[in-house]
Amino acid sequence: MAVRELAEHCLRLLGEPVIVTPPETGIVMMQVREPIVRERFHLGEVVVTRADVELAGHRGWSIRQGTDRVATLAAAICDAAAQSGGEIAADVERLCAETARSIERSEADLATTLRPTIVEFEELD
Amino acid sequence: MGYAAARGGLDAIAAAEDLVRDARDLADSPWLGLDQLIDRQRLAVDRVMGEGGLWDPRLAARALQQAEGDTVEASHLLRSYRATLPRFSYSHPVDMDDAKVLRRIVPAFRNPPGPQLLGRTTDYTGRLLDRTDDDLARERAEKRVMESTFDADGDVVSNATDTAGSASSASVGLGDRRHRRLLEVLRDMDLLVDRRRTDDPKPVDITRAAVRPPALRSAVLATMARAETGALVNLWYRNILGPDGYIHEVTLGEVRHAELPVTVTHPHTGGPVDIGVVRATEVEAIEDLDGADEDRTRFDAGYGLCFGHNEKKAIAMANLDIACHRDGGGGNGGSELEQSILMTTDGLDASGFLEHLKLPHYVTFRSMVDRKMAMRAAGRSDTAVDGAPVPADPREGDCA
Numbered sequence: 322m323a324v325r326e327l328a329e330h331c332l333r334l335l336g337e338p339v340i341v342t343p344p345e346t347g348i349v350m351m352q353v354r355e356p357i358v359r360e361r362f363h364l365g366e367v368v369v370t371r372a373d374v375e376l377a378g379h380r381g382w383s384i385r386q387g388t389d390r391v392a393t394l395a396a397a398i399c400d401a402a403a404q405s406g407g408e409i410a411a412d413v414e415r416l417c418a419e420t421a422r423s424i425e426r427s428e429a430d431l432a433t434t435l436r437p438t439i440v441e442f443e444e445l446d
Numbered sequence: 447m448g449y450a451a452a453r454g455g456l457d458a459i460a461a462a463e464d465l466v467r468d469a470r471d472l473a474d475s476p477w478l479g480l481d482q483l484i485d486r487q488r489l490a491v492d493r494v495m496g497e498g499g500l501w502d503p504r505l506a507a508r509a510l511q512q513a514e515g516d517t518v519e520a521s522h523l524l525r526s527y528r529a530t531l532p533r534f535s536y537s538h539p540v541d542m543d544d545a546k547v548l549r550r551i552v553p554a555f556r557n558p559p560g561p562q563l564l565g566r567t568t569d570y571t572g573r574l575l576d577r578t579d580d581d582l583a584r585e586r587a588e589k590r591v592m593e594s595t596f597d598a599d600g601d602v603v604s605n606a607t608d609t610a611g612s613a614s615s616a617s618v619g620l621g622d623r624r625h626r627r628l629l630e631v632l633r634d635m636d637l638l639v640d641r642r643r644t645d646d647p648k649p650v651d652i653t654r655a656a657v658r659p660p661a662l663r664s665a666v667l668a669t670m671a672r673a674e675t676g677a678l679v680n681l682w683y684r685n686i687l688g689p690d691g692y693i694h695e696v697t698l699g700e701v702r703h704a705e706l707p708v709t710v711t712h713p714h715t716g717g718p719v720d721i722g723v724v725r726a727t728e729v730e731a732i733e734d735l736d737g738a739d740e741d742r743t744r745f746d747a748g749y750g751l752c753f754g755h756n757e758k759k760a761i762a763m764a765n766l767d768i769a770c771h772r773d774g775g776g777g778n779g780g781s782e783l784e785q786s787i788l789m790t791t792d793g794l795d796a797s798g799f800l801e802h803l804k805l806p807h808y809v810t811f812r813s814m815v816d817r818k819m820a821m822r823a824a825g826r827s828d829t830a831v832d833g834a835p836v837p838a839d840p841r842e843g844d845c846a
Contacts, residue, residue: 349534349535352539353542354539355751357747360643360647362671363664363668364706365500366500368502369710384721388505431548442556442562
């Protein structure tokens with residue numbers, strides 16, 4: 322179940338949310354610490370969208386990369402629902418676990434494609 | 447700038463803009479969509495994000511689409527869009543040792559800690575124009591993928607994760623794609639000047655106010671991170687060849703293309719939240735110190751990092767970082783090189799000034815003509831008229 326479907330499912334069970342902060346697109350300044358002087362500097366900014374809701378007495382917050390306002394709002398609703406306990410919280414946990422497994426699979430696939438490019442060059446005498 | 451704008455011509459301007467839009471949007475060829483740009487013009491999209499100073503592949507692709515492939519123009523569009531957005535927060539500082547490599551080569555050492563991982567590159571491929579038919583190229587690619595996925599018996603090729611030190615196609619495995627740096631090896635050998643700071647100064651935010659020399663190193667690094675690639679490469683090339691009096695013998699330590707986590711603070715819990723990754727190119731340039739007042743028994747290093755996969759830019763940046771340090775820039779009092787980096791490498795600054803030359807300059811040019819005529823009348827055709835108003839900086843001049 323994708324995050325939007327799960328959010329709709331949450332709303333059917335828990336009722337209408339209060340939108341504390343509607344989905345809003347903005348930027349996060351990316352800070353890095355370089356390894357030579359161990360000094361921070363700004364690499365650039367990242368576009369994100371965030372939302373804040375209250376559902377069944379629980380606050381839910383979400384922030385995602387990109388400009389997808391619907392998915393951001395859906396994630397905030399799921400975050401609030403996860404705190405309500407019961408079966409609906411388990412559904413949210415399942416989605417999170419499935420997402421984590423999907424990331425692991427992508428990581429393994431990536432390793433498979435990268436591994437043949439490991440090289441040991443020979444030195445010429 | 448003191449522009450005295452020309453008026454009129456709105457209909458012609460609108461018609462000219464329509465020519466661009468119509469030729470682009472109504473062309474007979476299939477539509478070039480955002481996904482195609484992201485998937486197949488990856489380096490151009492990355493370059494736009496790097497020079498625009500904003501990470502969002504879809505927005506960068508849209509900018510590239512609108513700009514008809516002009517990367518500087520696309521970066522301009524991206525920065526204009528960025529100016530409309532509120533800034534929510536600063537990310538937690540990414541320790542670059544946490545970046546996960548997609549490609550990592552160490553030109554200075556044959557056997558560095560961790561693998562020499564070529565990744566996605568054509569560095570070792572002849573620069574020959576490939577005129578293979580599109581369908582045939584796709585067919586060959588599908589065959590390659592099939593062969594790497596299934597063995598001769600039709601079984602799926604194992605993709606079990608290996609660990610550092612296990613046998614794979616080379617003696618060193620991928621591990622978790624985080625690998626120890628060559629810098630650490632040099633430090634272990636006491637071959638690297640130790641410039642590590644124990645304090646943690648707040649980085650300069652170059653998006654809030656224009657940076658002018660002398661500047662802190664964090665400002666110089668941030669400026670180069672969003673500089674125009676060609677400008678940095680040109681400045682590096684001039685620097686390395688020595689016409690300005692600098693000679694540098696530099697070897698690259700690390701060249702990495704990697705994924706960096708984006709971590710922000712949760713507003714309710716105060717805890718860290720990973721919200722995704724960005725890709726960046728990272729380079730360490732090792733410099734052979736040979737100055738009279740330098741420690742000739744050790745090396746020093748420069749650092750380059752920019753959004754996306756752009757090795758030319760990161761290599762130039764790393765070399766310029768250490769050159770700037772040795773030249774007295776980056777918080778050491780200022781230098782001509784630092785001034786060049788800060789004042790001439792921003793793509794929008796440079797191209798904006800250049801492009802403005804196409805705007806009507808009727809008044810300024812008429813003034814120049816008047817001066818020529820006055821000089822001729824005065825019989826002084828080869829010298830300037832005393833007291834003639836000449837702007838100190840041509841960018842301060844009126845345009846009309």
